[in-house]
Amino acid sequence: MMKRRVVLTFPPEVVERPVISLMIRDYDVITNILRAEVTEGEVGRMLVELEGDGGNVKNGVQYLKDQGVTVEEAIKDIDLNDTICTSCGVCTAVCLTGALTVGPPDFKLTLDKDRCILCGSCVDACPFRLIKVRF
Numbered sequence: 001m002m003k004r005r006v007v008l009t010f011p012p013e014v015v016e017r018p019v020i021s022l023m024i025r026d027y028d029v030i031t032n033i034l035r036a037e038v039t040e041g042e043v044g045r046m047l048v049e050l051e052g053d054g055g056n057v058k059n060g061v062q063y064l065k066d067q068g069v070t071v072e073e074a075i076k077d078i079d080l081n082d083t084i085c086t087s088c089g090v091c092t093a094v095c096l097t098g099a100l101t102v103g104p105p106d107f108k109l110t111l112d113k114d115r116c117i118l119c120g121s122c123v124d125a126c127p128f129r130l131i132k133v134r135f
Helices: 019-028 054-066 088-093 122-127
Strands: 002-010 030-037 044-052 068-075 078-080 099-103 108-111 131-132
Touching: 002 054, 019 030, 019 044, 019 054, 019 068, 054 068, 078 108, 088 099, 088 122, 122 131
Parallel strands: none
Antiparallel strands: 002 044, 002 068, 030 044, 078 131, 099 108
């Protein structure tokens, strides 16, 4: 089984088509929608976790691309400036998924990109504005 988190960007002409439903049905890909911003007639974006046989996931992603959907790895959409971060931990208090943690051995802030759902709570919480989320 393969798991992959991706951000899907739908152009306005694709938003109203059932491309996700057809991918699930035709390629047997389990799809967990973690976040979505979709409005009829506008560009839509979704953060999804795709799970299934490696070949099925790969073919399902290719199907989405063939339908005009842009597919990007999710982690490219979060930036953490860890060179000047003080590891104060304020962002960890609002991170509901536990993607941001501060702990032993060095008590430095760490980001588990596989757990991040790009909710943006950490952006507002960081007193130094060192976290940027593009969704």
